[in-house]
């Protein structure tokens with residue numbers, strides 16, 4: 001059997017969720033969209049279900065996968081619904097939905113509900129992607145408030161640059177959010193912080209936080225932050241050395257000859273490539289961990305294989321275990337070597353079997 005696998009540490013996942021919830025001080029929506037960032041939505045949601053206040057997903061399809069696996073906790077559709085035809089399904093499965101556009105307010109006004117709904121009303125506080133403008137917000141809120149079957153409205157927004165610890169955009173967005181909250185007729189539960197907002201911006205911790213990336217043990221904060229030090233990597237992507245060769249100095253390795261040996265070099269071939277989700281354009285020098293010791297990628301990553309430098313690892317050879325990211329090697333550091341993000345690498349995992357540890 002091909003020796004590549006992704007081990008998913010469910011204890012680390014629960015640890016990170018508890019950490020997020022304790023930091024937030026209120027309730028925490030565990031964001032498990034995109035198949036739990038590549039970790040497997042159903043097993044991750046099941047592992048968190050006994051303690052999670054709710055789950056966040058990107059679509060009804062993702063929500064139904066959780067419901068069908070027996071998850072009966074609240075599930076919020078983070079992008080709302082895409083078509084009014086989805087409303088009966090939202091109702092039947094008791095999902096919570098975001099409303100981010102005036103047409104969605106109209107669709108809800110036309111809906112005849114038979115059970116209470118929870119709706120999160122999204123403000124565009126400066127990211128300029130999804131959300132009602134500050135001018136539209138009050139009107140939408142009042143119209144939704146007037147629907148007797150909506151029993152809870154939550155005010156929400158989303159940060160665009162909370163991982164940049166010295167950037168003014170996060171306090172600016174908070175000011176826009178607070179101004180909108182101040183105009184509402186009653187105090188409403190509020191939610192704005194994603195992982196970075198939650199860890200790095202204490203004033204962003206409101207009634208609900210919405211941690212995603214941090215649940216999986218990663219972050220992109222651009223400065224040291226104690227809250228991030230407590231995270232534990234959930235996924236370990238590893239494979240094994242399947243061939244070893246000795247090359248003289250001056251020999252090219254792999255496609256396009258992007259790396260040429262500068263000394264007699266012992267090369268290890270590892271059974272993992274870009275078809276598994278490892279970044280194709282990770283540069284020579286990208287860190288790997290060889291039998292527990294730090295090492296380096298050399299040469300272009302292929303579809304099914306990559307090559308590493310074993311010259312300074314005389315104890316390693318055929319069958320050695322190579323960690324490509326995990327507890328000893330932050331996925332964010334690997335991502336940075338190819339202009340990628342940990343979000344992209346984790347959600348891009350393919351073909352590799354996932355093995356769950358509890």
Ligand SMILES: *Cc1c(COP(=O)(O)O)cnc(C)c1O
Pocket residue numbers: 031033078158193194195196210211212213214
């Ligand atoms: C994805 C998402 C999150 C989680 O973001 P992270 O940066 O992964 O913590 C939170 N809120 C919304 C609306 C999202 O779409």
